[in-house]
Amino acid sequence: MTAKPQFRALDGRSGGYYGLLGILVVVIGLGLLAAVLKSAHGHYITGMDNQIVxxxxxVFAIFLIVAASGALNVASIASVFGRTIYKPLAPLSGLLAVALLVGGLxxxxxxxxxxxxxxxAMTHYNFKSIFAWNIFLYTGFIAIVLVYLWFLMERRMNRYAPTTGMLAFVWRLILTTGTGAIFGFLxxxxxxxxxxxAPLFIAMSFAFGLAVFLLVTLAAYQWSERPLGDLILRRLKNLLGVFVAVVLYFVAVYHLTNLYATRLHGVETFLLLEGGIYPALFWVGQILLGSLLPLALLFHPVWSRARKVIATASALVILGGLAQLYVIIIGGQAYPLDxxxxxxxxxxxxxxxxxxxxxTLVEFLLGLGGVGLALFLVVVAIKFLHFLPVSLADHKVDPHHASRTDTVTASAET
Amino acid sequence: MSQKTSAPISRRQFITGAAAAVASVTIAPGVFLMRPADAGTAEGVRWGLLIDSNRCGDCNACVTACHEENGVRGMDRPRTDAQWIRKVELRDPDTGHSHSLPVMCQHCEHPPCEDVCPTGASFRRADGIVLVNKHTCIGCRYCMLACPYKARSFIHETLTDQAAHAPRGKGTVESCTLCVHRIDRGERTTACVEACHDKGNGAMLFGDLNDPDSAISRELAEHGGTAIRADLGLNPGVRYQGI
Incomplete structure (x- = not known):
């Protein structure tokens, strides 16, 4: 029988922990400074104007919001699809989902x-506006995931976790549909x-959220020197590869559909060939570095065993995602209205x-501040609450694993 | 003891009273807002413009007059300066023929800006004028993304010396109001139309599209007119001839 995973908060007393916390506080501070400057002077000190609004x-905000719903996937796979191997990671998955969403918002x-x-915005609603729906979808998501986390982490409430997990899963699908519809409805x-x-954004959320989740998990286990087995990593990196491929599929269908319609040839030429920075970001950033290279790294029979390679692939997926959102959000506005x-x-x-x-730097710092806030929340939460399993060694996540392979010993026991 | 005599209301009365007071304070603004936002607008009217591009000259009179009237002043920053109305030059690449016309808020019957506005700050009056409620606009700029006519501007800096009838504020979105202050005063023309007329071009006509006897309706009935992006089915209140 499989033992219940043991969770324990981080010690969080090391210089490294406080150093990380310090850096994140500085990043948040710079973000706030940018917000204050923008508020005092007005938006003219940014690069945004009456055309690129x-x-x-x-780009940062929507990345974080999209990644937030995707970060919940690991918990959903455990609770909704009953894959027990992912269960120990469900609390971290929920935490990351809330933190990323708060950062983006x-x-x-x-x-x-x-x-x-x-x-x-909280008291006046126009229910025809997808933006107004999103206010409910975002706050509702945070509330549902917090309850879900409580049910997951409180033994007495464990039996309600699957139902809440299902609700959270359905809600996150609607939420990302809403985020995609912000653009789809224009x-x-x-x-x-x-x-x-809408489905493109859902696929993006799967990929970006899992990439962030993988990086955070790798960092947390490396820095806290807790055991992390290859078994769970191999599953997660394969899943990331599948999600990246699904995003590519939707991107291909989007562009092929547009290329078929003559009236859209102008915008397609702009985005894919002649638009300067946008085709460059699309082909080099999104497709080559953000999709094809990570796919090669994640599925290479030898390379993909190395954690550095998995981490690199995850980081590339994140950078590719930012490039993709830059092209969608800014490229879509830069092309003149017909x-x-x-x-x-x-x-x-x-x-x-x-x-x-x-x-401008002001915009960059504001965006980075949101990323800093999301990570700050995670770093603080795992110090004070029991989010991280003590061990993710292979025999801990899958009790049958030890009998199948000879590589794992019980020495990782704590 | 003295407390007892000086506090003749019981705790229950106090709580009831306080609750009533809080409730009235909360509801009161709502009650006053129930007053139709478009008091002063006539029922069944739809204000609109008809612009004859063939008569539109090289001048910028309509733009200057509008911005003068509404206190819209540039800061010499073309990217962020507000433009409530602009002259657009059109050139047919096949024939080389070119002409120009003014474009402003088209005061759609189904305005996309109103649809996407999360707080309902973008709204359409009963007489067809599309406006931004300056008190509830949060400055998200979604309306600017949604507008097919690029008719809206965002205020990118602190403004001073505004026109009393056209309040503008940093961090909110604005656009042509169809000189609503004039209409509500009972005048039946806008600054741009007046300027175009004074200039001798007479390319712009203001009037009630719902009144078959108005000059604008008669002109449209006789010579026709078209809307920019008519394919979107938004039924704009601004019509053009000669595009």
Whole structure:
């Protein structure tokens, strides 16, 4: 019989722990400083303007929000699909989901023109707006996952965990659909206005969330010197590879559909060939470095055994994801609106031209601050609560494993 | 003891009273907001513009007049300066023929900005004018992404010296109001239309699209007109001729 996984909080007294915490506090501080500067001077100190209304902060924010719902996957696989091997990792998965979402939302709120009116957003709703739905989807997600975590970690409530896990899983699918629909529902812009953006965002969330989860798990176990077996890592890295491939599939269908429609040839040429930074980010950032290279690394029979390779592949998936969101969010706005089909247009308001966008340090720091906040929450939570299993050695996660292989000894027992 | 005499209300009464007070304070603003936001607008009216691109000259009179009227001043930062109305030059690459026309908020019957606005700050009055409620706009700019006409601007810096009838505030979104302050005063023209007329072009016409006897309706009935991006089915209140 399999023993219940033992969880224990980190000691968190080492110089390394406090060093990490210190760095994250500084990053959060810089993010807040950026928000204060932007608030005091107005958005003109950023690279955003009346044409590119959403910029680099939104790339970070939407990455975090999309990754948040994906980070919950490991818990979902355990609770919803009954794979017990993932069970020990379920609490960390839920924690990461909440932390990433909070980080992303913090960026979004601080980038508002009037962040002080957050209470207005909480009291005035226009239910035709996908944004208004998202306010409910995001806060609901946090609430459901917190309850789910409680049920997972409180022995008396364990029996309710699968039902709550199912609710959280369905909710996260709707949530990411909502995030994709922010763009999918924009009828006037050629790069958006596509229902496939919703499933594409769901696939992206699977990949980005798992990549972040893998990196955090590897770091947490390496730095706390707790045993982490290859068995669980091998499963997770294979899963990451599958998710990356699924994203590629949806990206291919999106572009092929657009390429079939003559009226969309302009925007496709822009995004794939002639748009300067956007095709470069697409082909080199998203496809080559963010998809093909990680796929090769994750499925290479020899390389993929090394943890550094798995970590590198995860980091590449994250960078590729940021490149992908940059192309979707900013590339989609940079391409001019086709208000007068068949005419060449020009105006003092940048009609008919590709709008330039250069992100500024303020935007970068604001985005990074959100990432810092998400990681800060994780680092603090695993010190004070029992999120991390004491051991993820192969024989701990799968009791049958030791009988199948000779490589594992019981020496990792604590 | 003296407490007893000086506090004739019981605890229950106090709590009930306090609850009632809190409730009234909470509900009161709502009650006052129940007053139709468009008081002063006539029922059954739909204000609109008709722009004849063939008569539209090389001038910028409509733009200057609008921005003067509404206190929209540039900061010499073209990327972030607000433009409530702009002149767009069109050139047919096949024939080389070119002409220009002003583009502003098209005051759609089904405005995408209103659809996407999370707080309901973007709204359409009963008389068809699409506005931004400056008190509830949180500055998310989703409406700017959704607008097919790029008609909206975001205020990127602190503003001073505003026109009293056109409040503007840093961090909120704004666009053409169809000179709503004039309409609510009973005037039946906008700054841009007036300027175009004074300039002698007469390319712009303001009026009630729902009144078959109005000049704008008669002109549309006689010579027709089209909407920009008519394919989107938004039924804009601004119509064009000669595109």
């Amino acid at each position: 959403w910029g680099l902060p939104h 913090a960026i979004l709120v601080l980038d508002l023109g009037r962040p002080d009116r957050l209470v207005v 009828v006037a812009r050629e790069a958006y206005d596509a229902a496939i953006l 208000m007068f089909p068949g005419f060449e247009v020009s105006s003092s308001f940048y009609d008919g031209v590709v709008v330039p966008y250069t992100p």
